[in-house]
Amino acid sequence: MKFGGTSVADAARLKRAAGRIVAKREQGFRVVAVLSARGKETDRLIADALEVSPVPDPREMDMLLSTGERVSCALCAMAINDLGHRAISLTGSQAGIVTDTSHTKARILEVRADRIRSALDEDSIVLVAGFQGVSTAKDVTTLGRGGSDTTAVALAAAIGADECEIYTDVPGVFSADPRIVPDARKLDVVSFDEMLEMAASGAGVLQLRSVEYARTHGVRIHCRSSFDDSEGTRVASEDARRDQDMENPLITAVTHSRGEARVTLIGLPDSPGIAGRVTTALAASNVNIDMIIQNEPRSAGALAELSFTVPQDDVAAAQAALAPIASELGIEVDTDDAMGKVSIVGAGMKSHPGVAAKVFTVLGEHEINIEMISTSPIRISCVVPGDKVADAVKALHSAFELQGADTIRPEQPFGEFS
Amino acid sequence: MKFGGTSVADAARLKRAAGRIVAKREQGFRVVAVLSARGKETDRLIADALEVSPVPDPREMDMLLSTGERVSCALCAMAINDLGHRAISLTGSQAGIVTDTSHTKARILEVRADRIRSALDEDSIVLVAGFQGVSTAKDVTTLGRGGSDTTAVALAAAIGADECEIYTDVPGVFSADPRIVPDARKLDVVSFDEMLEMAASGAGVLQLRSVEYARTHGVRIHCRSSFDDSEGTRVASEDARRDQDMENPLITAVTHSRGEARVTLIGLPDSPGIAGRVTTALAASNVNIDMIIQNEPRSAGALAELSFTVPQDDVAAAQAALAPIASELGIEVDTDDAMGKVSIVGAGMKSHPGVAAKVFTVLGEHEINIEMISTSPIRISCVVPGDKVADAVKALHSAFELQGADTIRPEQPFGEFS
Numbered sequence: 001m002k003f004g005g006t007s008v009a010d011a012a013r014l015k016r017a018a019g020r021i022v023a024k025r026e027q028g029f030r031v032v033a034v035l036s037a038r039g040k041e042t043d044r045l046i047a048d049a050l051e052v053s054p055v056p057d058p059r060e061m062d063m064l065l066s067t068g069e070r071v072s073c074a075l076c077a078m079a080i081n082d083l084g085h086r087a088i089s090l091t092g093s094q095a096g097i098v099t100d101t102s103h104t105k106a107r108i109l110e111v112r113a114d115r116i117r118s119a120l121d122e123d124s125i126v127l128v129a130g131f132q133g134v135s136t137a138k139d140v141t142t143l144g145r146g147g148s149d150t151t152a153v154a155l156a157a158a159i160g161a162d163e164c165e166i167y168t169d170v171p172g173v174f175s176a177d178p179r180i181v182p183d184a185r186k187l188d189v190v191s192f193d194e195m196l197e198m199a200a201s202g203a204g205v206l207q208l209r210s211v212e213y214a215r216t217h218g219v220r221i222h223c224r225s226s227f228d229d230s231e232g233t234r235v236a237s238e239d240a241r242r243d244q245d246m247e248n249p250l251i252t253a254v255t256h257s258r259g260e261a262r263v264t265l266i267g268l269p270d271s272p273g274i275a276g277r278v279t280t281a282l283a284a285s286n287v288n289i290d291m292i293i294q295n296e297p298r299s300a301g302a303l304a305e306l307s308f309t310v311p312q313d314d315v316a317a318a319q320a321a322l323a324p325i326a327s328e329l330g331i332e333v334d335t336d337d338a339m340g341k342v343s344i345v346g347a348g349m350k351s352h353p354g355v356a357a358k359v360f361t362v363l364g365e366h367e368i369n370i371e372m373i374s375t376s377p378i379r380i381s382c383v384v385p386g387d388k389v390a391d392a393v394k395a396l397h398s399a400f401e402l403q404g405a406d407t408i409r410p411e412q413p414f415g416e417f418s
Numbered sequence: 419m420k421f422g423g424t425s426v427a428d429a430a431r432l433k434r435a436a437g438r439i440v441a442k443r444e445q446g447f448r449v450v451a452v453l454s455a456r457g458k459e460t461d462r463l464i465a466d467a468l469e470v471s472p473v474p475d476p477r478e479m480d481m482l483l484s485t486g487e488r489v490s491c492a493l494c495a496m497a498i499n500d501l502g503h504r505a506i507s508l509t510g511s512q513a514g515i516v517t518d519t520s521h522t523k524a525r526i527l528e529v530r531a532d533r534i535r536s537a538l539d540e541d542s543i544v545l546v547a548g549f550q551g552v553s554t555a556k557d558v559t560t561l562g563r564g565g566s567d568t569t570a571v572a573l574a575a576a577i578g579a580d581e582c583e584i585y586t587d588v589p590g591v592f593s594a595d596p597r598i599v600p601d602a603r604k605l606d607v608v609s610f611d612e613m614l615e616m617a618a619s620g621a622g623v624l625q626l627r628s629v630e631y632a633r634t635h636g637v638r639i640h641c642r643s644s645f646d647d648s649e650g651t652r653v654a655s656e657d658a659r660r661d662q663d664m665e666n667p668l669i670t671a672v673t674h675s676r677g678e679a680r681v682t683l684i685g686l687p688d689s690p691g692i693a694g695r696v697t698t699a700l701a702a703s704n705v706n707i708d709m710i711i712q713n714e715p716r717s718a719g720a721l722a723e724l725s726f727t728v729p730q731d732d733v734a735a736a737q738a739a740l741a742p743i744a745s746e747l748g749i750e751v752d753t754d755d756a757m758g759k760v761s762i763v764g765a766g767m768k769s770h771p772g773v774a775a776k777v778f779t780v781l782g783e784h785e786i787n788i789e790m791i792s793t794s795p796i797r798i799s800c801v802v803p804g805d806k807v808a809d810a811v812k813a814l815h816s817a818f819e820l821q822g823a824d825t826i827r828p829e830q831p832f833g834e835f836s
Contacts, residue, residue: 052497
C-alpha cells in the first residue's frame, strides 16, 4: 500500500491512512506500506535549502529531503500502534533499497528485503519511507520525481506482493483529465503498455518509472482513492486486461501535458552523427528528450533542422548542454517553451488503421496547429500550442466517444507526486 | 564544534555557524561539527506526534525526532559548500555512534569514527547530526535531553580532538544565573568536578552526561557564545584549573533548579532493603532520583519515612513505579512538586570547614526554609520552596562575594538543550 503526500497531509488523514492499513491487516493480509512526505513538507524543505544555498549540494539535498518521508512513517507507525497493531517504520536504507550514487535522481540497483521479511514474520506492519534509498557509497539518496511509487512497486516485486495498491487523491485512471473533460470515464483496467504510454504522455496519476518497474517485474498495480473504498484502476498484463474488459475499445484515453518546450537546432551540417552527439550531450546533462524530429534539406541551400521536445524545466539545462556543440558547428538554437502535447492511447488502435487520420482531421476541424507528431503502436501524440491543449483534449475525447456515466470530480489536482 | 538549536534557528544564524566552521578550518584545524535541530523544530515534531498518538511509540519517536538534526546538518553542509569548502553531513548512524536499544534515552556504547576520519583525510568538513545514533538492533535511537552535547564530546574523544567547543546562546558558565543575579561573573575555567556538580544542580549551559563523558575521556571543553568571538568558559582537569586560576576561590558558583518534586514514603516497615526496592523500582522506570533521605523512627510508634527528589516531569512515572510496592507494604506516598533547589559549588570548599554553616545561616536570615540537604566534598545543596529559589540564589551569591565586573545579560534563556 502506497500513500501519497496529500493522503498523510494532516493528523486526520494520516490516521485515516493508518486505519486503512490496519483494516487491510485485519482482512488477513500482511502489509508493507510506503509513505510519501506530508503535504507540502518537501516544498518546505526545498525552500529552507534555497534560503541557505542558491544551488544546494545534491548529496545534502538528498539528506535533507529524505527526512520528510521518515516523519510520515514514524507518525503513521505511532498511529497504528495505538490501534493495537504492531508497526515499525523503516528508512529506505533500513528497507534495503540500494541505489546508484546519482543523487536526487538515483536508480534502484537492488532491494535487500530481509529486514522487511523478518518484520512481517514477527507479524509487524512495515512502513517504509518512500522516495529514498542508500547508495553503494552508503549515502542517503532520493529517487527523484515520483520516487515513492517506484519504492512501492520495487518492494512489491521484492517481497512478491499480491498487489501494489497506490492510494492517491483521485479515484483512478481516467479517459481524460476530469478537470478538462467533466464526463471523462474512470478506467477499470489498463494494460501496462497503455499505462506506460499514458504516464509518459501526461497522465500524472501513476509515475512512469513505477509502471516500467511494474511491467518488468510483473507487479499488479491497483491505483485507487485514499478517500473512499471504491475500486480504482488496475494496471495489469494485456491478457488480464482483455479478459476483464471485453469490448476493448479502439482508444482508451486522451492524455495531455502542458509545460513542454520545443528546442530546434537550425543549420545542421549535412553530416551523419550530429543527432547522436546532440542526444548524447543532453543525456549527459540528464535532460530527457521526448519527441525528436530531423528534417533533411530537400532543396539545395536549405538548412537541416533537428527539433525535439523537453520539459520546460529542462530548457536551461538543454541550452547549456548544447552551447559547445552549437558554437563549434555554427548551429542556431531556437526554443519555444509555450508548448503542450495531446495524445491518444489505446491498445485497440494497433489493429485499426486510420486512427491517426481521424486525430489530425479532428484537430484540424478545431483549427489546432500540429507542430510535431510522434506515434507508437498504441499511441499518437501531437505537440500543439500550449493554449490549445484543453480544446484538443475535449475534441479528441468526444470524437472517440470516450465519455462515461460515472463522472467524478477529483478533490485534488491530478498527479500527486513524490 | 557543537552548535545548539538557537545557533542554527534561521538561515542567517545557520550561515553564521557555517562561517564560524569555515573560519576554524581556515585557521588550519580539521573540523567536525555537531548540530542540533533548528530552533523549535523538535517541539514541532513532538507536537505532530502527540497529534496522532497520545503516547507515541518510543522507537518511532526516535525515528521522528532524529530527522531534525539531519535537516540542520544538510542545510549547513550546503552553506559551507557555497563558501568554497567541502562539507558532508552524516547521520548519527553514518558517524558510527552505536548505542544501546533504550529508545529516547539511549546510551552510547561505541563510536566507530572510521567514516569521519576518512572524510577528514579527504579534507572535508564533517557535520554530524547530534542527539542520535544507531542501536545494536540497527534502529535509530536518540540520546535524550542534551544529547547533542554528548554526541560532540563522544566524537571529540573518538577522534582525539584538541578541544570540544560547545557554541551556545550564552557566553559561558556563570557564577549564577544572570537573569537572577545581574552581576554574576563569567567563569574562565572550571574543573570537571565543579562542572559536574553545577550541571547536576541546575546550570543548564552544559549537559551533565556530556561533562561526565568529557571527564572520563579527558576531553577539554570550551563552552562559548555562538554570537561573538569572546572567550567562554573552559572545563578542564583540576590542575589546569588551578594553574590558570591562582586565587581559586572558596566557592565557584551558585546554581539552582526549579521543577523539583519531593516524594515522601510514609510508614515504611522497619525492615532492611526497602530503600533498595524503592530505588530499584524507580530506576527500572528510568526515574532519576536526586537527593534521598531516610529517617528511622526514633520514638516507638513513629513511622519511618523515605524522601527523595525527582524532576517534576518524572512524578507521574515515580508514582506508577511505586504503586505496587506501596500497596503491598501499606505505604503512603506523598508528593510535593512545588520544590526548588539551590546549591553552592566550589573545589575550594573541600579545604574549608564551616561553609555549610554559612549557607544555612544565610538562608535562615532570609527566612528560607530548608526542606532537604545534601552535600558532596565540593557542593552543598538545599531543597527550598520553589518560590524562594531566586531569593536564595541572590543571598548566597552575595554572601560568598561571587559578583564580578564583566556582567552580561544573555539574549537567550540559560540552557539550550537537545
